[in-house]
Amino acid sequence: MSTPLAGAMAPDSEPDSPKLSGSAVRRGDRVFLGLSRGAGILVLVIMAAIGIFLIWRAIPSFQANTANFFTTSDWFPDSDPVVFGIASLAFGTIMSAVLAMIIAVPVGVGIALFIAHYAHRRLASSLAFIVDLLAAVPSIIFGLWGLQVLMPNMNGLGTWLDQYLGWIPLFNNTLGIYTKSIFIAGVVLAIMILPTISAVSREVFVQVPSAHIEASLALGATRWEMVRMAVFPFGRPGVISASMLGLGRALGETIAVALILSAVFEINWHVTEPGGNTFAANIALKWNEAGSTGLSALIASGLVLFIITLLVNVAARLIIARRRDFSGAN
Amino acid sequence: MSTTTPQQAAVTDPDLHSTLTGGKLPRWAPYAAAAAALLLAWLANAFTSVDGVAGTLIVAALLYLVLQTGWSFAVEGRRHAIDRLATTLVYTTFLVALAPLASVLISVVARGITVFNWEFLTSSMRNVSPRSPGGGALHAMIGTIEQVGIATIIAVPIGIMAAIYLVEYGGGPLAKWVSFFVDVMTGVPSIVAGLFVFTGLVLTFGLGRSGFAAAISLVILMIPVIIRTTEEMLKIVPNDLREASYALGVPKWKTILRIVLPTASAGIITGVMLAVARVSGETAPLLLTTFLSQSINWNPITGPQASLPTFVWDQIGSGTDASINRAWAGAMLLILFVVVLYVAAKLVARRFKIDAR
Numbered sequence: 001m002s003t004p005l006a007g008a009m010a011p012d013s014e015p016d017s018p019k020l021s022g023s024a025v026r027r028g029d030r031v032f033l034g035l036s037r038g039a040g041i042l043v044l045v046i047m048a049a050i051g052i053f054l055i056w057r058a059i060p061s062f063q064a065n066t067a068n069f070f071t072t073s074d075w076f077p078d079s080d081p082v083v084f085g086i087a088s089l090a091f092g093t094i095m096s097a098v099l100a101m102i103i104a105v106p107v108g109v110g111i112a113l114f115i116a117h118y119a120h121r122r123l124a125s126s127l128a129f130i131v132d133l134l135a136a137v138p139s140i141i142f143g144l145w146g147l148q149v150l151m152p153n154m155n156g157l158g159t160w161l162d163q164y165l166g167w168i169p170l171f172n173n174t175l176g177i178y179t180k181s182i183f184i185a186g187v188v189l190a191i192m193i194l195p196t197i198s199a200v201s202r203e204v205f206v207q208v209p210s211a212h213i214e215a216s217l218a219l220g221a222t223r224w225e226m227v228r229m230a231v232f233p234f235g236r237p238g239v240i241s242a243s244m245l246g247l248g249r250a251l252g253e254t255i256a257v258a259l260i261l262s263a264v265f266e267i268n269w270h271v272t273e274p275g276g277n278t279f280a281a282n283i284a285l286k287w288n289e290a291g292s293t294g295l296s297a298l299i300a301s302g303l304v305l306f307i308i309t310l311l312v313n314v315a316a317r318l319i320i321a322r323r324r325d326f327s328g329a330n
Numbered sequence: 331m332s333t334t335t336p337q338q339a340a341v342t343d344p345d346l347h348s349t350l351t352g353g354k355l356p357r358w359a360p361y362a363a364a365a366a367a368l369l370l371a372w373l374a375n376a377f378t379s380v381d382g383v384a385g386t387l388i389v390a391a392l393l394y395l396v397l398q399t400g401w402s403f404a405v406e407g408r409r410h411a412i413d414r415l416a417t418t419l420v421y422t423t424f425l426v427a428l429a430p431l432a433s434v435l436i437s438v439v440a441r442g443i444t445v446f447n448w449e450f451l452t453s454s455m456r457n458v459s460p461r462s463p464g465g466g467a468l469h470a471m472i473g474t475i476e477q478v479g480i481a482t483i484i485a486v487p488i489g490i491m492a493a494i495y496l497v498e499y500g501g502g503p504l505a506k507w508v509s510f511f512v513d514v515m516t517g518v519p520s521i522v523a524g525l526f527v528f529t530g531l532v533l534t535f536g537l538g539r540s541g542f543a544a545a546i547s548l549v550i551l552m553i554p555v556i557i558r559t560t561e562e563m564l565k566i567v568p569n570d571l572r573e574a575s576y577a578l579g580v581p582k583w584k585t586i587l588r589i590v591l592p593t594a595s596a597g598i599i600t601g602v603m604l605a606v607a608r609v610s611g612e613t614a615p616l617l618l619t620t621f622l623s624q625s626i627n628w629n630p631i632t633g634p635q636a637s638l639p640t641f642v643w644d645q646i647g648s649g650t651d652a653s654i655n656r657a658w659a660g661a662m663l664l665i666l667f668v669v670v671l672y673v674a675a676k677l678v679a680r681r682f683k684i685d686a687r
Binding site: 028042140141145147149223255298 | 614
């Protein structure tokens with residue numbers, strides 16, 4: 001039955017197909033494919049160009065530098081013996097980002113859990129929207145708020161940390177001044193990366209197969225046991241990559257940090273004391289006063305930032321891509 | 331009737347009831363625990379060194395956790411006690427996230443409203459010294475609208491075409507690489523986009539630091555956002571529509587332009603609005619690619635041009651009372667702009683949802 005039918009179809013459709021894809025149709029398709037593929041390739045070109053131009057323009061400062069680029073904390077790229085290095089910048093960037101992660105990851109995962117599995121189904125999307133609104137607030141406003149509203153209210157917490165946790169070098173404060181510190185920058189960064197972490201985690205938590213959830217509940221698990229046994233094992237790669245995306249944002253954040261930190265080029269482990277500096281904040285603050293070597297040095301530090309965030313983002317995407325393959329979302 | 335009597339007796343028998351359901355806290359238990367915690371915290375406030383509203387509330391919250399968990403542990407057992415503790419903590423994280431959002435919005439409105447008036451909206455900072463009150467953000471609004479407008483005009487076609495490539499022509503190794511790097515590009519820090527435009531266009535090709543250079547740096551930030559959201563929308567256009575069109579002999583490119591894009595248009599518009607909202611608050615790349623200006627400049631190609639974010643930055647930098655007030659008013663204007671776009675985008679998305687999932 002099927003063989004003669006297929007046989008009858010094949011000779012019919014075969015001579016027709018060259019006519020269907022006649023020259024007029026073909027040209028339109030080819031132009032359109034070319035345009036859209038070009039737009040796709042442009043993305044690759046831009047990413048490559050960012051790396052190439054930053055390396056090219058950073059080279060003059062590397063050649064002029066008389067100090068070790070990685071271990072020096074000072075920043076005098078425009079003085080006569082050119083001396084600059086990224087040690088203090090790297091320290092401030094990583095320390096503020098790590099503080100932000102310590103605060104934001106548990107809270108962000110909690111929010112994602114709340115919206116995905118605790119809140120009422122009908123409320124969930126509105127609640128998610130409210131958290132997303134946090135992401136819509138521009139960083140300059142977080143900077144202004146951190147400087148004018150948060151900072152004056154952080155003395156109490158700083159004093160408390162010094163009094164009771166002062167035996168940990170991090171929270172020891174020998175100056176008795178608690179403003180413009182890496183700690184406050186970390187808190188503001190934590191608020192800024194919360195929506196990133198909770199949105200990505202939520203997406204994965206929602207995808208947990210309901211069979212897993214119902215099976216654990218049917219076995220008499222409490223809701224928390226269900227979360228631990230069904231949601232977390234499934235969502236772990238999502239949470240890890242969400243955290244890394246948040247980390248990437250925290251590392252590259254400029255304006256809020258530039259407004260809050262007091263931009264000192266030294267490594268100070270007492271994070272509640274004024275001081276600290278980051279790659280991005282330093283670029284924004286020094287940009288307009290830099291000479292030609294100074295600009296090149298700032299570009300060099302921007303190159304380091306670009307490479308770090310690139311690595312963090314690539315790692316995050318690789319982790320989540322592995323999950324996407326068998327999630328059955330599409 | 332007589333057969334039901336033993337059952338009713340069984341249910342009303344308190345001993346049997348408790349063996350069936352196990353120990354369980356009464357419904358009012360959380361409220362009682364909360365009230366007790368507040369009372370104890372208030373006492374602590376009155377008689378010990380705990381002070382301030384924040385301190386009292388934190389103590390009350392901790393007491394609540396201890397009281398409720400302990401009570402539940404005694405009555406319901408370990409597993410339910412942990413469940414209650416976890417539930418409380420999960421609810422708390424959400425409240426913790428709301429606090430800064432509320433604080434930011436309230437302080438922006440409360441402080442911004444003081445100088446947010448007609449003069450602020452209709453005048454520039456030309457001939458206004460940082461110390462004196464008055465002046466406005468008209469020059470910054472013009473700059474932001476021009477820069478974001480140019481960026482949108484450039485980024486939207488590129489983003490949509492790239493998304494079409496990924497969804498309609500994808501599958502090959504090139505598409506996989508593009509898709510991967512779109513994700514990575516989303517994570518490029520905004521200051522690096524500014525650095526790229528400065529090194530690439532300003533230093534190498536001699537384009538002056540201008541509104542146009544700023545717009546290009548915003549393009550870099552917009553493209554991946556637009557590609558991602560458009561891609562998501564194109565993916566949920568039902569395949570039946572495409573196949574029906576092919577069956578009528580319509581070529582692929584016309585099918586995409588006439589069938590696929592119109593079907594997904596609401597979602598694409600939403601994505602574009604979200605991208606615009608995100609970049610209009612960007613400050614860092616603008617600081618590297620423009621010079622600050624105090625007066626109106628309609629020409630984005632040459633000369634310094636202000637924008638709302640750099641206006642706020644500049645006013646904070648001046649540091650006088652009058653300029654800080656202007657900074658808050660500028661922040662309010664910026665947040666109004668962004669939130670209106672954001673809410674509108676969500677409304678568009680909700681209104682024209684595709685029924686595919």
